[in-house]
Amino acid sequence: MKVYIESYGCTFNQADGQIIAGILQENDVEIVDTIDNADIIIVNSCYVKLPTENRIIHRIQKLQEEYPDKKIIVGGCMVEIDPEKLEKIGPNCSWIGPHQLNKAYDVVNATYCGDVIREYGFSKESKVGVPKLVDDTLIHIIQICEGCLGSCSFCCTRFARGPLNSYPISDIVAEAKEAIENGACEIQLTAQDTAAFGRDSGEKLSTLIKEVANLDGDFRVRVGMMHPKNILNDVDEIIDAIKHPKVYNFIHLPVQSGSDKVLKDMRRGHTIEQYLEVVSKFKNEIPDLTLAVDIIVGYPTESDDDFDLTVKLLEEIKPSLIHLSKYQHRKGALSSSLREIPPKVMKKRSKFLSEIKSKITEDENRELVGTHQNVLVVEKGSKGGFIAKTDSYIPVIVHDAELGTFVDVLITQATATYLKSELLEK
Incomplete structure (x- = not known):
């Protein structure tokens, strides 16, 4: 059997694709780098935003049209979030949900033999220390936990990834050690929310970061996205961990809006005052910090005044990286019952923030010229x-x-x- 895999979306989903490939390779399945050479195509989907959903749907449909003789398996978040639409566009596709990666060979083998097999639903299977096939041996992704503790009104990813499931620090450190010994120079600790790590197991993110950073070798550790509300209880120790010389002076701390009213409507679980307190602590302790933020433009309840507060916040904290997203309804998300703001207003706000984003980030980077x-x-x-x-x-x-x-x-x-x-x- 020959299998071609294409993975979309976040770092976590890229690692899922590596696990699928690793499990298949261990079972003597050949992973090929072109569709023409494959018997089976696996589309490891992302479903976080509407443009991505449309891209995935178009891709599945195009593959079925262009390669009618090849079998298709759909994996990733779409399997759990929107099985009805997946059934409609790909009635002959097999599925493998993001919690069923250990069944990858069974699904591929059955599909190769002509069956349509669908494995989905939640599990507590660990994604640490399992086989992985990586294209880049220098950057090694480790999934430290899956799922989250949030209930954000705009999010559909949580329906795919489920409740929090943290993996043991000892297993994570062992995988990092092996990766470094095999030549990795960057260890990426990733999750839907790294700040939630250990809330279910009694372990702590700060402890994990330090144990990985204290391994022998010349490498760096990148800590993935942290939800502001979950960093509050351990902020001082996390700062101390990120100050380790082998850890990038980098935090990804999404805020989504500068308005407390909108944050409440989004069910984010934190205030702007709390967010600013966390950012201030980090910047005071780590002067060279790179702060990455996420902003959703045009949430249904965002007024002009709310938008102005977001602009004010960005101008105050001056992030080095700003990820902007236009709000769009998502399958199953609570906010999808609300009326979207007019497209002209959305376009105007998005354009304005994009211009501010470019100015802020370029100004921040210019300060490094000559260093x-x-x-x-x-x-x-x-x-x-x-x-x-x-x-x-x-x-x-x-x-x-x-x-x-x-x-x-x-x-x-x-x-x-x-x-x-x-x-x-x-």
Whole structure:
């Protein structure tokens, strides 16, 4: 059997695709890099936003039209969130839900033999220490927990990932150690909400970060997205952990809105005052911190005044990275019963925030022009050269370097999304 896998969406889902590939390879299934060579195509779907949903649906339909002789298996979040639509567009597709990855070979084998088999539903199976097939041995993703403790009104991902299920620190550290010994120079700790880690098991995120960072070797640790409400109880220790020299000075702390009223409507579980308190603590303790935030533009109850508060918040905290999303209804989300704001208003607000985003992030990056940075070279650039990361996880273009090494550079130019550099003489 030959299988082609394409994974969409977040880092967590990319790791799910690696697990599927690893399990199949252990069972003597050949993983191929082109569809033409495959007997079976696996579409590991993302469903977080409407444009992504449309992209997944179009992709499944196109594959069925262009490759009628090949069998298709759909995995990922769509399986759990919208099985009705999946059944409609792909009645002959097999399914493998994100909690059933250990059954990957069974699903593939049955599908190859002509059956339509569908494995879905929740489980407590660990995703740590299981077989993985990775394209990039330098960056290693470890899923530290799955699911969340939230009830955000706009989110459908929680219906796919379920309640919180944290994996043991000892298992995570063991996988990190093996990855580093095999050449990994960046360990990415990922989850739907890393700040929720251990709330169900009695362990702590700060402990996990320190234990991974204290492993032998030259590497960096990136900590994934943290929900503001769940960081509150452990903020000082998490700051202490991120101050470790092997941990990127980086936090991804979504806020979604600058209005307390909208945050309440979103059921976020925190206030702007609490958010600012957390950000202030981090910036005071880690001056070189890179702060990444998420903003939803045009939530159904967002007024002009609420939008102005979001603008004010961004101008106050000056994040280095801003991820903007236009609000759109999602399958099963509570906010989908609300009337969306007029498209013209949505477009105007989104354009305004996009302009502010570019100015803030470029201004933040410009402050680094002329500085010397020790950067970790992690991947080849799509247009030549290499992409490296500063200690604050800011991308830097390096023209001549060796993958997996640290090099000293002079920052020469800045854009809103990356830096340009010249190598310094040793």
